[in-house]
Every structure is written in C-alpha cells, then in structure tokens.
Amino acid sequence: xxxxxxxxxxxxxxxxxxxxxxxxxxxxxxxxxxxxxxxxxxxxxxxxxxxxxxxxxxxxxxxxxxxxxxxxxxxxxxxxxxxxxxxxxxxxxxxxxxxxxxxxxxxxxxxxxxxxx
Numbered sequence: 001x002x003x004x005x006x007x008x009x010x011x012x013x014x015x016x017x018x019x020x021x022x023x024x025x026x027x028x029x030x031x032x033x034x035x036x037x038x039x040x041x042x043x044x045x046x047x048x049x050x051x052x053x054x055x056x057x058x059x060x061x062x063x064x065x066x067x068x069x070x071x072x073x074x075x076x077x078x079x080x081x082x083x084x085x086x087x088x089x090x091x092x093x094x095x096x097x098x099x100x101x102x103x104x105x106x107x108x109x110x111x112x113x114x115x116x117x
Contacts, residue, residue, distance in 0.1 A: 026092075
C-alpha cells in the first residue's frame with residue numbers, strides 16, 4: 001500500500017464495494033451526477049494540482065472509514081438507520097472521489113511516459 005492509499009479496517013475491507021448499488025440508492029441524484037462528472041473535470045487540472053487534491057481526497061476517505069469505525073463502536077441502541085445511511089454515503093462518495101483522482105493521475109503518468117505531455 002502506498003502512502004496516498006487509505007488504510008482499511010479489516011472488518012470493513014471485504015464488504016466495501018459489494019453493496020455499491022444499494023448505497024448509490026441512498027445518495028442524492030445531484031451527488032451521483034457530480035461524482036460521475038468528476039473524472040472529466042479532473043482532466044482539466046494539471047498534475048501538480050491533481051496530486052495535491054488526491055492527498056486531500058485520500059484524507060477525506062480515511063475520515064469516512066473512521067466514521068464507519070465510530071458507528072460500529074456505538075452502542076446498538078444508538079446505531080440508527082439514518083446514521084448508517086449517512087456513513088455509508090460518505091464512504092461511497094469519498095471512495096469514488098479518491099478513485100477518480102487516482103485514476104486520472106495514473107492516466108497522466110502513462111501519457112507522460114509515452115511523451116504525450
């Protein structure tokens with residue numbers, strides 16, 4: 001794992017991504033539109049900006065994972081459906097955002113290696 005990749009709680013890792021369609025259903029249409037448009041938007045940024053913002057996206061994702069951990073550590077009577085939905089939405093959107101940054105950086109690095117930039 002590199003320094004810019006978020007750490008995963010062992011109990012959470014196997015389930016991440018399995019229920020994306022369910023979690024997408026918890027997100028607003030606007031949030032989904034923005035997350036789907038992000039790769040095209042990132043294409044306009046220079047590599048330095050992408051790398052700087054990717055670190056912020058990774059930190060945001062780490063905070064989303066921490067929120068899931070905190071939720072799991074709450075007493076059962078405090079683990080509401082609304083709170084569960086909120087932490088799942090946050091993780092999904094943060095993960096997709098981080099993936100978009102990471103993907104665009106990889107594209108740029110491959111293009112640079114081929115002499116495109």
